[in-house]
Structures are given as C-alpha cells and as structure tokens.
Amino acid sequence: MTKPWTYLSLKAVFQYMDVNKRLEINYHCPALRSAESSVSLNLKFLTLNKRKIVANGVCYKVESKSQIIKSILDGRKLVRVEILKIRNSSVIPDSLKIRTRRLDSGNLNLERVLPFINRASFPLKELRVNIAKTPNLERYLGCAQTLILFETNNDGENTDLIRSILHDRKSLNIVLENISLSSNDTVTLIQNWRNNQKKIGTVLTMQNIFRIVPIVFPDVDEFNYVDEILQVSNGTHANFNDSVLQNNMDRRCISFPFNQTSELVLYSVRDGPIWNRRIKLEVMPIRSTGPETLFNIFIDLLVLLSYIFLLLIALIFVLLASAKLETMLAVRRTD
Template identity: 25%
Template sequence: MSEYLEIRFGAGSDTAHRRRLDMKPHVAAKKLACDLLGRRKKIRAKTFELYIYGDPILRLPVGFKVKTSALCVSGNFESILGLVDPSSFPLQELKTTVSRPELLEHPAVKSAKVLKVTYGMSDEYSSVEFFEGLRNVKNKTVYQIECQMNGEQIMELFGAWTNSQRDIGTMFISSFFSSFWMNQRLDEAKRRFNGKYVRLNEPDEKMIPETKCISFPISPNSELVAYGICGADEDPYYLKLEMMPRGSTTSSEWSVSMSGVLNSLGAALNLYNLII
C-alpha cells in the first residue's frame, strides 16, 4: 500500500472534505494557505485575531500582510506584528497577553487607542511588575482583563491616577469578581485620597446599580471619577476610573451619610425590640 498526503477541511458545515495531494507536506500546507487567502498578499480586516502559543507561523505567502484597525493576539506578540501592515498603526484597539514588562513600552502597545491586556504567566517576572507597569501607561483607554489586582495594588492605581494630570476622557477599567468588594475598595480610596461621594450628571447605562461613585479633584478643569460597571462573560464586573471635566458630577455626601445614619438607627431599633 502506497502512502500519500490527504488534507481534510470543512466548508461551513459538519461535512469533511478530503483531497489527495501528491506533494510534500510543507509544500501542500503553503499551497492550502495561499488558496484559502485567494493568493492575495494583502488583506483588509476590521479585526485580526490570532492565537498562538510559542509555535512559529509558517507557510504563508511571501510578503503577506493584514491591514486592520483591531489586533487581538496572545502568545508571541512581537512575531505577529510582522504580519500587520505598517499602515495599520496606530491601532484603534489592541488586545494581548503581556508576558514581559518591557512589552508595555512597545510602540504598537503605547500608541493603541484602546489597550486590553491580561497578565501572562512568566518565570522571569511577577504579576506585581505587570500591575506596576500597567497603572502608568498613557493609552486613552486601558482594560485590565481576566486578572485582578489585590487591595493594595488597587490603592496604588488610585495613587498613580490622583497624582498625575491626564487628558479628559482617559479611562482605566479593571476586572473585579465582586461588586461588594469593589465598594470596599472605593470607600478606602475615598478616605486615602480625599475623595467624595457623587452622582453622575449624565448617567452611565453600564453602571452597577449598587455601586458607589467617588470623585477626586485633580485640577481646576478635571476630576477623576471612579465607579463600578457591568462587565463581560470573563469579567462580570469592572472598576472604571475616568478623567472627566470638572462639574461632571454632583455631590451626594449628605445622602450617603444619611443612609448610614438610617441603617444604624434601624439596627438600634431591631436590637431594642429584641431586648424588650
């Protein structure tokens, strides 16, 4: 019985198609890739999404490039950039795993308008270094996804943002597993960094109903506002920090204080009823 190469592939259904090829595997793989890409060297894609975990990308057409506005990649981030057309930069959105702290300084990362990053496990550096670098990036919008800071790291994030002048509209959005725990961190940040309870003058439809909203004065023209918003499947809750124009919020200190008084009064009455 003679041996031969067979390629199996699907065509939008559960039916598998088979094709016998009398050529070496690496030649067949490149031919298949070229056929699937229509033998084009440049492709336009709104989102270029690619997941690799240490394996090199082979058998693509010579000079192959993708022009895109959004890049979603894990694994060897730098090797993927060679497939992206230079005219794609700066990216509208970059979603990636960071396994080395210096990647946060890469031009493609620093220039992305929206940066979504998660911590990549590494023997060379810890999550502490990851969070330390992440809280100081200057992208317009930063999402920290699928990984969470501890309490002190959250306070360090607030410290970095309350002690630096950032553009209006700049945001940092951090994943959380509990809205209750988030409120505890908001209370702590309010005490540490001279914040106040507020409500948004223009409501955010994503805001978690039970979340607290805290404002920190930054300059005569800006304030840092922090509150919880609903997340995605991987991250049910997010803590959102946004630099807003001064006057975007209204103080609610009195209502929060009265709520605490009423809760204390209710607890006292319940205790009195138990005693009598």
C-alpha cells in the same frame, strides 16, 4: 458560442461577491485564483490557528499547510480585517501584510505578530495582548488607542510591568482582563495620574470580575478596600449627574479631587446579569458628579433590596425543585 470572461470582468465580479464564496472558488478553481487573489479581501473576522482558519465564522481546517495558504492568503496584495485574531503565525505568508483595526495576538509574543501587520493599521483601534508573553510591551504602548492586557497565569510575576504600563503617559485607555489591582497599587495609580495630570478621557477598566452590587457597598462587595482608598486619596461618595449617565452605569460612584477642570471617578458598569460588572477609573470633566443626597441613598437601598429579593426568589425555586426531586425519588423507591 459564449465568450469567456475577461480578467478585468472577473475582478469586477469578485469585488462584489460574498467573501466566503470567493474563498471556495479560489480553492476549487485554480484557473480563477489569480483574478480572485488580485482583488482586495475584506473580512469582518479572521482567526488564524495552527489547525484551522476561521473567516467570517466559516472554518477552513488545515489538512495541508501549503494548500490552505494557497487557497486563503498566499498571493494576495491586500487583506483587510476588522477583527484579527492570531493564534499561530506560521500560516501567514511572509510577504503578506494584513490591515486591521482590532488585533488579538493571543498567547504569542506581540513582536512575532507585528511584522505581518500593515503599517497603515497603526494606531490600532484595539490591541489585546498577553502581558506574560510580551516582556517588551512598553515599546508599543503608542500603537493602539485601547490596550487590553491579560495573562494566562495571574501569579503576580508581571505586577511591575503592569504598574509601569498604567503609569505611562501614552496609556490613555487600558483594559485589565481578569487582572486585579491591590489597594496599594490603586492608591499609587491615583497619585501617579494626579502628578502627571492625565487628560480627560483617560480610563482604566477592570473587566470580567464577578460582582453582585456596586463598588460603594464595601461590606458585601469583593472590591473591599474602597474605604482605604477613600481615606488615603481624599475620595468622597458621589452621584453622576444626569448628563453624564449612560446605559448600565451605576449612578453612585466615588470622586477624587484632581484639578480645576477635571475629577477622577471610580464607578462600575453592568454587562448583562447583575453580577457581571466592569470597574472603571476615569478622568472626567469637573462637575460630572455631585454630592450624595438622601434621595440617592434611598434609591440605592431600593436597588440593594431588589437584589436581595431576586436572590431569595432564586433560592426558593432551588429549594422547591430539590423538594420535588426528593419526592420523586422517594416514590420510585417505594415502587
């Protein structure tokens, strides 16, 4: 007769079992629930919604709140998550403290989410927060290495709070998601970083901005106040040195004088298609950039011409497809 597994044996098995298989066993086998819940739950992704919980890409719909908590989260001593997205906090047991590296509080006030986060998580590697939902965000600027700010309605009501966060000494890596800065805000930010002598590695990223060409072509680029920033902040057109260039970085940039050991650089990085770019303002070691040369200008012109050529090719294909469609429709009318 086969002997039943001991409690310690079950714990050892659950420790090396696939996470989602564990959750299924927990839900369907109440007798094993205690042993399974006592083992640390390690997830790469966890999203908590009002109607569903998504663990490592597997969706568990919420039919009964008490059942879903019992099967997924309740009674656990430790839950580790690489990327945690909280869209509804009511599905989290009050006693549970989740340990995570990247936290996305969605459209919730961050202060409602933080009580469920294990203190050992701080400082977080990354924190994404809706600035419109968290008016006291300045209190928590030191709790994450990278702070991603976004808002549902970019109506300008949070401009003062955004400016205050960008100027704060604890803000070393800020990402603005679908939030744009005016020319005055950008100039004021540059002056503030100079006055406070921000450390090398301090960076502001503006992402998800539709762009066709690099920031140094102001006449055809939406970042159309480059010339104004150049004049007010004593910036100059420059090029990155080979030792600084990384994948998808535009060589051409704008450098602003900073101090004897560092310079402030405005540049763009391409993500995927040529029109998807991130704009960065970063404090870099001195001589990260060099003066623009005739050869660099020639290369930039070639790049610009290649963009135009690709656009023309795309336009020709669209025109040919339209003409073919019109011909087919004309043939059907005659029939």
